[in-house]
Amino acid sequence: MAWLKTTPLLLCLVFLAHLPGETFAADIRLVLTPEEKQWLKAHPEIRIAPDPDFAPFEWFSQDGSYMGMVADYVQLIEERLNIKFKIIHARKWSQVMEMARAGEVDVIPALALSPQREKNFLFTEPHLSAKGVIVTSKGYETIQQLRGKKIAVVNEYVWDDWITHNEHDVDLYRVETTLHGLELAALGVVDAMVSDLASVTYLIRENGLSNLSVVPGIERNLELRFGIRNDWPELKPIIDKAIASLTAEEKEAIRAKWLYLEERGFWRNPLFWYSTLGSVVLLLLLLTGTMVWNRMLKQRVELRTRELQDANVKLMQAEKMESIGRLAAGVAHEVKNPLAIIQMGADFLSQEMPKDETTGEVIKDIDDAVQRADTVIRGLLDFSRDKKLERTAGSINEVIKSSLHLVGHEMRQRQIEVKTQLADDLPQLELDASKLQQVFINLFMNAAHAMERDGLLQIMTQVKTLNDQADLSRDNENRFKPGETVLWVEVRDNGPGIIDKDSSKIFDPFYTTKPVGEGTGLGLSVSRNIINLHQGSIDIRNHQEGGASIVMMFQLNRGET
Amino acid sequence: MKKRILVVDDEPALTRMVKLNLERTGNYEVRTENQGSMAVQAAREFKPDLIFLDVMMPDMSGDEVSAQLKEDEELSQIKFIFMTAIVTKDETESMGSNIGGNEFLAKPVKTDELIATIERVLGE
Numbered sequence: 001m002a003w004l005k006t007t008p009l010l011l012c013l014v015f016l017a018h019l020p021g022e023t024f025a026a027d028i029r030l031v032l033t034p035e036e037k038q039w040l041k042a043h044p045e046i047r048i049a050p051d052p053d054f055a056p057f058e059w060f061s062q063d064g065s066y067m068g069m070v071a072d073y074v075q076l077i078e079e080r081l082n083i084k085f086k087i088i089h090a091r092k093w094s095q096v097m098e099m100a101r102a103g104e105v106d107v108i109p110a111l112a113l114s115p116q117r118e119k120n121f122l123f124t125e126p127h128l129s130a131k132g133v134i135v136t137s138k139g140y141e142t143i144q145q146l147r148g149k150k151i152a153v154v155n156e157y158v159w160d161d162w163i164t165h166n167e168h169d170v171d172l173y174r175v176e177t178t179l180h181g182l183e184l185a186a187l188g189v190v191d192a193m194v195s196d197l198a199s200v201t202y203l204i205r206e207n208g209l210s211n212l213s214v215v216p217g218i219e220r221n222l223e224l225r226f227g228i229r230n231d232w233p234e235l236k237p238i239i240d241k242a243i244a245s246l247t248a249e250e251k252e253a254i255r256a257k258w259l260y261l262e263e264r265g266f267w268r269n270p271l272f273w274y275s276t277l278g279s280v281v282l283l284l285l286l287l288t289g290t291m292v293w294n295r296m297l298k299q300r301v302e303l304r305t306r307e308l309q310d311a312n313v314k315l316m317q318a319e320k321m322e323s324i325g326r327l328a329a330g331v332a333h334e335v336k337n338p339l340a341i342i343q344m345g346a347d348f349l350s351q352e353m354p355k356d357e358t359t360g361e362v363i364k365d366i367d368d369a370v371q372r373a374d375t376v377i378r379g380l381l382d383f384s385r386d387k388k389l390e391r392t393a394g395s396i397n398e399v400i401k402s403s404l405h406l407v408g409h410e411m412r413q414r415q416i417e418v419k420t421q422l423a424d425d426l427p428q429l430e431l432d433a434s435k436l437q438q439v440f441i442n443l444f445m446n447a448a449h450a451m452e453r454d455g456l457l458q459i460m461t462q463v464k465t466l467n468d469q470a471d472l473s474r475d476n477e478n479r480f481k482p483g484e485t486v487l488w489v490e491v492r493d494n495g496p497g498i499i500d501k502d503s504s505k506i507f508d509p510f511y512t513t514k515p516v517g518e519g520t521g522l523g524l525s526v527s528r529n530i531i532n533l534h535q536g537s538i539d540i541r542n543h544q545e546g547g548a549s550i551v552m553m554f555q556l557n558r559g560e561t
Numbered sequence: 562m563k564k565r566i567l568v569v570d571d572e573p574a575l576t577r578m579v580k581l582n583l584e585r586t587g588n589y590e591v592r593t594e595n596q597g598s599m600a601v602q603a604a605r606e607f608k609p610d611l612i613f614l615d616v617m618m619p620d621m622s623g624d625e626v627s628a629q630l631k632e633d634e635e636l637s638q639i640k641f642i643f644m645t646a647i648v649t650k651d652e653t654e655s656m657g658s659n660i661g662g663n664e665f666l667a668k669p670v671k672t673d674e675l676i677a678t679i680e681r682v683l684g685e
Contacts, residue, residue: 336646344578
């Protein structure tokens with residue numbers, strides 16, 4: 001069931017659905033019979049009584065002018081018949097009916113046909129029609145739902161007749177005007193009003209009634225005809241001919257004039273508002289979607305940027321520590337030897353010089369100065385060397401994965417393929433993930449620098465029992481016993497490998513094969529320190545199939561495995 | 562009988578200071594050598610009870626010197642004290658099998674400490 005709230009569009013569609021459509025010759029006098037013409041001449045005064053308050057069909061304005069669609073029809077008919085009706089100004093519709101019954105009125109220009117009225121009137125063909133509607137503020141949709149309810153109708157309107165004769169169970173509440181009935185319905189004094197769509201729509205719009213629903217719950221249409229006093233049968237065919245002579249254009253002009261078709265404007269069309277609302281909702285959805293998408297993209301970019309910055313900071317940090325380490329080691333070597341000479345020289349002189357107070361003080365001052373300088377050098381060395389680990393139980397595979405992630409950009413840029421073969425049953429190690437990450441980043445970057453084209457970096461982890469002599473030989477520091485089970489990590493590249501001469505010195509501080517400025521030579525030495533602090537071993541040598549192979553071994557937590 | 566001590570370091574001034582300080586006690590006979598590669602030959606000739614050995618030398622490291630000496634059965638019983646400038650004792654543990662486990666002194670070292678260490682190593 002479609003609910004209609006003050007629906008001008010529907011009004012346009014259903015209103016005046018049954019207008020006679022034929023177009024007659026413009027001059028009706030041509031088709032009037034001589035008898036009809038004669039009859040008109042004999043009756044110069046024909047009194048017609050419009051409904052004083054039945055907009056938009058007919059009504060009297062403030063100054064008493066006869067207005068509305070029916071008024072225009074009446075005027076056209078006057079022109080066709082070349083007559084002038086006498087307009088009777090009644091105060092209200094029931095008075096019109098009373099006057100008609102009393103013989104004071106000859107024609108009622110807008111009268112709906114009903115069996116009762118047929119006793120008193122002759123009816124022409126209909127000239128206007130409108131749908132019957134229920135108007136309510138309480139949500140009723142059918143006439144059946146109104147049984148036992150209080151229904152307003154205009155006194156003696158066709159709806160009064162129709163309900164009285166068809167629906168006996170309702171509590172009829174008769175009002176004098178449609179507007180009054182609508183106001184009562186809006187206030188809830190009555191449960192509903194039954195009227196026609198045209199007047200209801202017109203009045204609701206003109207009077208700004210807002211809470212009323214208009215539903216087409218009435219089977220019956222309102223059809224307006226000319227009602228003619230029943231003792232004037234001659235007049236009926238005359239008016240019928242006049243009505244039939246009206247052209248479609250004339251009828252359309254009347255409709256347009258009173259139903260504000262032209263003025264109504266597209267914004268009064270609910271379809272316009274529904275589609276506007278729909279478009280706005282769609283736009284908002286699109287906008288929201290775009291914003292959400294943008295936001296997600298932005299977050300991803302930010303995340304990736306943070307990761308890259310993080311990787312960069314770590315690499316820089318590692319390089320910085322290398323530089324400091326290099327500086328510290330260089331300074332230590334160059335300063336500690338002279339300090340040793342000064343120290344021993346002072347020791348010697350203290351024995352050779354006379355044992356007086358001043359000499360003793362000078363010697364002590366030299367001793368103190370040497371110690372002070374030595375403390376500074378020690379501090380610098382301690383700072384640059386990773387001497388302490390922050391160990392927690394962790395997975396070496398995770399450390400490898402995170403390190404690979406951090407150098408991923410570099411690998412892609414150098415078009416290096418990375419293959420991992422990480423055993424998933426590895427026991428946890430007590431490890432310093434950050435320091436080990438530094439080691440792996442260093443190893444991966446060294447490998448990347450060594451490989452030129454079609455680089456392949458392989459990383460393998462496994463639990464291995466050291467039975468094989470070849471395996472044992474990779475523990476170059478004799479940390480592990482034959483038959484011992486270790487966590488084995490191998491990093492392989494397919495670069496040129498290391499020159500044999502280098503292999504024994506490769507872990508020495510300052511050893512580097514890179515051009516000056518590209519590497520400090522402390523990377524592997526720092527790496528070995530970190531591995532050693534984990535009680536592990538690290539070995540690098542050339543693989544028989546080419547490229548370099550680095551093997552690290554870590555002690556398993558025997559209690560846990 | 563004076564103990565024989567061979568001092569090997571690439572710093573001539575330092576080897577001279579060690580020699581002076583040790584010999585003035587009257588307990589030691591000291592020979593110095595400033596090249597690692599000459600240390601083995603010097604040891605064969607001098608037959609020291611103890612070698613005082615710098616870890617980092619340009620031509621041959623202390624680690625390599627001790628490795629060569631251990632290969633020679635006649636010299637393999639010689640005791641060592643390593644001395645270096647760039648690492649601290651903790652770190653020497655990881656430096657190499659020939660250094661790790663031996664007595665170690667970080668430069669600069671006071672003469673009293675040096676003599677105490679020599680006495681301890683020779684007494685073992």
